[in-house]
Amino acid sequence: MKVAITGATGFVGSRLVKRLQEQGHDSLVLTRDASKGRRVFPTSAFPRVQVVAYEPLQSGAWQDAIAGCDGVVNLAGAPISERWTPEHKQAMLNSRQIGTAKVVEAIANAEPKPNVLVNASAIGYYGTSETARFDETSAPVEDDFLSQVCRAWEAEAHKVKEAGVRLVILRFGIVLGMGGAIARMVPPFRLFAGGPIGSGRQWFSWIHREDLVSLILKALSEDTMAGIYNATTPHPVRMAELCHALGEVLNRPSWLPVPDFVLEALLGDGAKVVLEGQQVLPKRTEASGFTFQYPRVKAALQEILTDS
Numbered sequence: 001m002k003v004a005i006t007g008a009t010g011f012v013g014s015r016l017v018k019r020l021q022e023q024g025h026d027s028l029v030l031t032r033d034a035s036k037g038r039r040v041f042p043t044s045a046f047p048r049v050q051v052v053a054y055e056p057l058q059s060g061a062w063q064d065a066i067a068g069c070d071g072v073v074n075l076a077g078a079p080i081s082e083r084w085t086p087e088h089k090q091a092m093l094n095s096r097q098i099g100t101a102k103v104v105e106a107i108a109n110a111e112p113k114p115n116v117l118v119n120a121s122a123i124g125y126y127g128t129s130e131t132a133r134f135d136e137t138s139a140p141v142e143d144d145f146l147s148q149v150c151r152a153w154e155a156e157a158h159k160v161k162e163a164g165v166r167l168v169i170l171r172f173g174i175v176l177g178m179g180g181a182i183a184r185m186v187p188p189f190r191l192f193a194g195g196p197i198g199s200g201r202q203w204f205s206w207i208h209r210e211d212l213v214s215l216i217l218k219a220l221s222e223d224t225m226a227g228i229y230n231a232t233t234p235h236p237v238r239m240a241e242l243c244h245a246l247g248e249v250l251n252r253p254s255w256l257p258v259p260d261f262v263l264e265a266l267l268g269d270g271a272k273v274v275l276e277g278q279q280v281l282p283k284r285t286e287a288s289g290f291t292f293q294y295p296r297v298k299a300a301l302q303e304i305l306t307d308s
């Protein structure tokens, strides 16, 4: 396979490119900064990776590079974890809405066309709740910024079907791997001897990064996969349970709550994602036959934190 990837230099994408390389596939890395692309994927270690500079919000010559690719994975987006100034909120939306429109435009004009677009989205689509359970059929919420971003992102991706291209949308839960959300949670956890973040009752729907990459690879290669899939394990946990597992794995006591303001200082408005939260179940993902290598949080954390 040859796979074009936006956001390839990030937390999820860099792992995806590594797995594609290990399996003998070619990657076309679309990045805003080609020198960063080459730093992340040096030719010596990644001979199967081609780096192409692009402007995500502009049509241009970069779009021609999509022709001849078998699949496209669209991961790019301005980070959620930065302070939500009006400018950053606009960047969060534009990078996903306009960025996806430009990827879809490139796919529609490509000759030959890729077979499939695998587009990221997020469980923020469902809004937050301590009591509701969400699956792929659940409705979004109206007055929630993250849900609005997800809806705009997905709406642009859906247009690829007009070009006769298969679409898989994966609604990512919080991705656990070395770095990412865990890297941000461990320091305050250590500092405060651990404990539930916020009330501890909020849901934490997560997926191990290796499982997410496996799901993306399955979506790329299996023609029967189409539509929406939740990229979360079948065993979401309440925050208190996550912190208890974290305490056991780090061998630290887990009893003091981490105050909201500490987390907000660290994560900016992105703290909302862990201070509130939602219980999401991967109903269609499981029905597709996908098996999770890390379905349980303690084993996932053990693998991540003892590997480092």
Ligand SMILES: NC(=O)c1ccc[n+]([C@@H]2O[C@H](COP(=O)([O-])OP(=O)(O)OC[C@H]3O[C@@H](n4cnc5c(N)ncnc54)[C@H](OP(=O)(O)O)[C@@H]3O)[C@@H](O)[C@H]2O)c1
Residues within 6 Å of the ligand: 006, 007, 008, 009, 010, 011, 012, 013, 030, 031, 032, 033, 036, 056, 075, 076, 077, 078, 079, 080, 091, 095, 099, 120, 121, 122, 123, 172, 173, 174, 175, 176, 180, 181
């Ligand atoms: N990690 C999670 O827990 C999680 C959960 C739910 C959803 N997601 C979503 O899944 C996608 C991948 O996640 P990730 O954790 O790998 O993200 P990440 O590490 O932040 O990487 C995203 C990539 O997007 C590109 N990017 C950053 N700012 C951009 C902007 N303003 N405009 C266009 N591109 C920009 C960057 O690539 P270049 O600099 O090379 O262009 C960056 O490497 C993101 O859209 C994220 O929101 C992630």
